[in-house]
Amino acid sequence: MDNLTRQLAEYAERVTFEDLPPNIVTGAKQRALDAMGCALGGRDCEGARIARRLTAGGAPASYPGRVLGTKQRATAESAAFANTVMIRYLDFNDSHHASHPSDMLGAILGLAEAAGVDGKQLIAAIVVAYETTLRIVQATELREKGWDQGYAMGIGTAAGIGNLLGLPMEKIAHAIAITAVANVPLRATRAGLLSHWKGAATAYAGRNATFATLLAAEGMTSPDKPFEGRHGLFEQITGPFQIKPYADRGGEYLLPHSFLKYWPVEANTQAAVWAALELRSSVKAGDIEGIEIGTYWSAWHETASEPEKWEPKTRETADHSMPYIFARAFLDGTMTVRSFDEEAIADPRINPLLKKITARKDDEIEAIYRAAHPNTYLMRMAVRLKGGGRKNIEIIHPKGMCQNPMNDEEIGRKFNGLAEPVLGAKKAAAAAEAWLGIDKATSVSPAMTLLEVEG
Secondary structure, three states: OOEEEEEEEHHHHHOOOOOOHHHHHHHHHHHHHHHHHHHHHHOHHHHHHHHHHHOOOOOOOOOEEEOOOEEEEEEHHHHHHHHHHHHHHHOOOEEEEEEEEHHHHHHHHHHHHHOOOOOHHHHHHHHHHHHHHHHHHHHHOOOOEOOOOOHHHHHHHHHHHHHHHHOOHHHHHHHHHHHHOOOOHHHHHOOOOOOOOHOHHHHHHHHHHHHHHHHHHOOOOOOOOOOOOOHHHHHHHHOOOOOOOOHHOOOOOOOOOOOOOOOOOHHHHHHHHHHHHHHHHOOHHHHEEEEEEEHHHHHHHHOOOEEEEEEEEHHHHOOOOHHHHHHHHHHHHHOOHHHHHEEEOOOOOOHHHOOOEEEEEOOOHHHHHHHOOOOOOOEEEEEEOOOOOOEEEEOOOOOOOOOOOOHHHHHHEEEHHHHHEEEEEHHHHHHHHHHOOOOOOOOOOOHEEEOOOOO
């Protein structure tokens, strides 16, 4: 077993609820509630319908998985896939540089009932998943190398499920190693014309990690040096790296570095919505001659570096298009999950405004973004007005970022906005109360039942 595998597996084995400080427990509950709101909001997307069709009638005798929002049981890996597609579809769940950590909850929540755990054990498993994934994301910069976020999240999911099931360190290590060597996803998922797969890639990673962990639980062994050995991750892709120490070994908790989204758009474009709203308050569309957006590299590269982002044809492309998001928010004065419907994308007012927008990587902003940890989310806009006037806008730490987090009222309002249309106001309120108090529950089943959508 190589050193990194041992570090990850030992942490996953040893963490208990009693080890966790109150702010981390609260943060885990907030992220779980947020993810379930997103799942309820995305439950009728085409990807989720496809996933539920494939899960029907597939519940095994051991470890049946719960499909969120339904009474349906399936294989654990199929439930993990369906749940994560729902969580991910709206691009409204939490984010961290080059990852959406709550994508891992589709697998963990899907197995929680079958594992027979209480709320405390569920919280511990969620924290293990977050702390593991975010360390790998920060240490490897896989996104910048052209690899997708599912790699780190698959490993975090295996670690979290290992903790959830109470597996010994050796079996968790096998689960992590199987996941690490068998799943290396390409970043092509998020390039060009984006498809359903943009919202399903991490679901696939979670599905595979779930299966790998159950295989390991039953005795499947793995390559002994998936990271540091011959043809391992270090040699093939990343070069040697070290993860930050875990909190119980002198490091800090990284879970608070993930943030809940205020708007249902790609993480780096949250600032674009606020900039559009500020500009809208004093300028009319007809007065605009041109708009230049300056931002850090990853925001530009992800949302403004391809021609498809200036002429989006799909929801998946539009919610990852900085110019579309800015234009839509400017025209409507808000941003909702309906802002990416076919009718909104085809709005004839959009294209004339898109043609006035340019975007670039700003070296000064890139340096500021890189220097701060957690990263500083900064965007600057220079607006040229007809007649020669100019207006400059700077947005830093927009609402929701870890430096400017959403409060309990805002988190609750977001959950209700997503849950009430499918659960009704009374049931949505009961579900929110149950999940925010899940650490006091002796079983997770009642809280899961409150998420069931009638019919």
